[in-house]
Amino acid sequence: xxxxxxxxxxxRTGHPCQMPEAILERILRVATNPGDAVLDPFAGSGTxxxxxxxxxxxxxxxxxxxxxxxxxxxxxxxxxSPPAGAPGPGRIAKRNRPGAAxxxxxxxxxxx
Numbered sequence: 001x002x003x004x005x006x007x008x009x010x011x012r013t014g015h016p017c018q019m020p021e022a023i024l025e026r027i028l029r030v031a032t033n034p035g036d037a038v039l040d041p042f043a044g045s046g047t048x049x050x051x052x053x054x055x056x057x058x059x060x061x062x063x064x065x066x067x068x069x070x071x072x073x074x075x076x077x078x079x080x081s082p083p084a085g086a087p088g089p090g091r092i093a094k095r096n097r098p099g100a101a102x103x104x105x106x107x108x109x110x111x112x
Contacts, residue, residue: 018045025051032057046072053081 024047032038034056040048043061049072052059063069 019047021047021051024048025055028052028055028057043072044068046075049081050075050079053079 028038028048028051032052032055036057038048038052038057038059040059040061043049043063045068046061046063049059049061053076061072063072
């Protein structure tokens with residue numbers, strides 16, 4: 001049994017649909033190996049990206065909300081993951097500026 005993420009949990013980010021880290025850790029441990037790439041097309045609170053980084057997996061997240069994307073970047077910085085655009089786990093690309101899609105493709109990032 002894994003409890004839902006309550007307001008008093010250390011991992012709580014304030015996202016309304018946050019998944020408990022323990023569930024994602026179980027999934028990533030059985031479905032991937034260290035160094036594998038993990039894609040979260042609905043990154044939300046960044047829990048998948050944070051757990052992937054902690055387990056030594058590379059991760060790419062896609063999030064439409066700039067507010068949530070900023071929270072994800074902060075969460076990954078606190079874990080010691082590279083900032084957006086840097087090589088390594090937890091990269092979050094932007095698509096709002098002109099030419100960003102091509103620049104993101106050239107840098108190996110998916111558009112957010």
